[in-house]
Amino acid sequence: MKLFQTTIYLLSSIVILCILTTSCFPTKRIINSSVEESIQIAQQDHEQIISKLKSNDKHIQQESKNIVEKPIQITAQKSEQIPKKLKSTEKFIISQFGENTIHKSNSTFGSQTILNACWTKTQLIGKLKEKKIQRHKSNLIRRIIPDQNKKIVALTFDLCERTKERTGYDAAIVNYLREHGVKATFYTGGKWMHSHPDKTMQLMADPQFEIGNHAWTHGNMRVLEKLEGKEMEEQILWTQGKYQVLRNELSQKCNVSENEMVNIPQIPMTFRFPYGTCGTKSLQALANFGLPTIQWDVVTADPSRKQSAKAIARTVLHNVKPGSIIISHANGRGYNTAKALPLFIPELRKRGYQFMTVSELLNSGQAVTANTCYELKPGDNKKYDRLFGKGTE
Numbered sequence: 001m002k003l004f005q006t007t008i009y010l011l012s013s014i015v016i017l018c019i020l021t022t023s024c025f026p027t028k029r030i031i032n033s034s035v036e037e038s039i040q041i042a043q044q045d046h047e048q049i050i051s052k053l054k055s056n057d058k059h060i061q062q063e064s065k066n067i068v069e070k071p072i073q074i075t076a077q078k079s080e081q082i083p084k085k086l087k088s089t090e091k092f093i094i095s096q097f098g099e100n101t102i103h104k105s106n107s108t109f110g111s112q113t114i115l116n117a118c119w120t121k122t123q124l125i126g127k128l129k130e131k132k133i134q135r136h137k138s139n140l141i142r143r144i145i146p147d148q149n150k151k152i153v154a155l156t157f158d159l160c161e162r163t164k165e166r167t168g169y170d171a172a173i174v175n176y177l178r179e180h181g182v183k184a185t186f187y188t189g190g191k192w193m194h195s196h197p198d199k200t201m202q203l204m205a206d207p208q209f210e211i212g213n214h215a216w217t218h219g220n221m222r223v224l225e226k227l228e229g230k231e232m233e234e235q236i237l238w239t240q241g242k243y244q245v246l247r248n249e250l251s252q253k254c255n256v257s258e259n260e261m262v263n264i265p266q267i268p269m270t271f272r273f274p275y276g277t278c279g280t281k282s283l284q285a286l287a288n289f290g291l292p293t294i295q296w297d298v299v300t301a302d303p304s305r306k307q308s309a310k311a312i313a314r315t316v317l318h319n320v321k322p323g324s325i326i327i328s329h330a331n332g333r334g335y336n337t338a339k340a341l342p343l344f345i346p347e348l349r350k351r352g353y354q355f356m357t358v359s360e361l362l363n364s365g366q367a368v369t370a371n372t373c374y375e376l377k378p379g380d381n382k383k384y385d386r387l388f389g390k391g392t393e
């Protein structure tokens with residue numbers, strides 16, 4: 001009986017305190033927070049309440065302790081509830097999550113338990129901006145025109161590897177980017193991922209970096225698309241598959257939950273043609289696979305030993321514009337690239353440029369597309385078919 005009275009006393013105290021301080025209604029500030037943050041905030045709220053109660057009654061103290069220690073997780077989930085003032089679309093979506101749907105346990109399909117365990121209600125509801133449809137005249141992107149002419153740029157580094165070679169990992173490049181907080185995208189060959197699994201997982205996990213698909217063994221798609229068989233498709237899909245295998249390995253190796261993996265894309269989101277060559281069929285195949293193909297508008301020419309660090313920096317600084325995509329190499333074939341980075345990155349920052357990954361760049365403006373693949377002018381890469389053939393050897 002004593003405990004019942006205590007509980008009633010405690011609950012009514014909390015209600016009064018809530019009314020006085022509104023500290024029990026942290027929904028608004030929690031809505032965009034992660035679950036961890038929510039738990040932290042919920043804990044702070046509880047502690048605040050308890051400290052304000054400051055009762056000498058032993059039972060109240062015990063009950064207070066229970067509230068602080070036990071139901072943090074529950075409170076955090078409750079705090080994730082939706083704020084009252086919702087836009088009409090969100091209201092509609094919430095109406096789709098009615099009681100019957102949420103609490104139904106005898107469904108023939110799926111698992112409500114898994115759904116609840118992996119996503120909060122807020123995450124399931126999604127965001128209005130996700131409805132946006134992006135249309136490009138073609139799937140072949142050279143740069144973007146940024147919204148509000150923002151000074152943004154994407155650095156890209158290719159990690160190419162053919163059948164009979166094991167190419168390198170240019171640590172000096174990655175270390176510089178990490179040290180100076182510069183975002184970048186690595187176009188990674190599937191075979192490169194296979195021979196550098198640990199480095200691939202490091203790049204994958206790093207919040208500064210994104211991985212794109214650069215074909216399995218650097219196949220020349222313009223030649224492969226004319227051949228019988230599935231070699232062209234395999235170059236693309238094996239690489240997507242290898243990425244997924246390593247992504248799973250990353251999650252197991254580091255023993256992290258899928259919640260922690262949520263910002264690491266399930267598959268590479270964009271593709272770069274080896275040798276920068278393509279044809280109608282390969283462009284169509286990539287469009288069918290849902291992969292935008294990313295070229296460039298600034299060529300560092302870093303696979304040439306003659307291209308000095310100063311020349312690379314000069315080329316970048318002379319040609320860069322808002323929305324540019326810069327191509328270089330981080331597989332050992334960017335001979336002077338690492339030395340060039342300190343010569344142009346601080347200068348670009350001084351000019352007000354911000355570095356983004358390719359996917360971030362694509363979300364920040366209108367894509368500038370082309371109908372054919374070229375280095376700097378249409379028709380300027382025809383020699384590669386003669387020089388490299390299928391490109392994989």
Ligand SMILES: [Zn+2]
Pocket residue numbers: 158159160214218274275
């Ligand atoms: Zn390449």
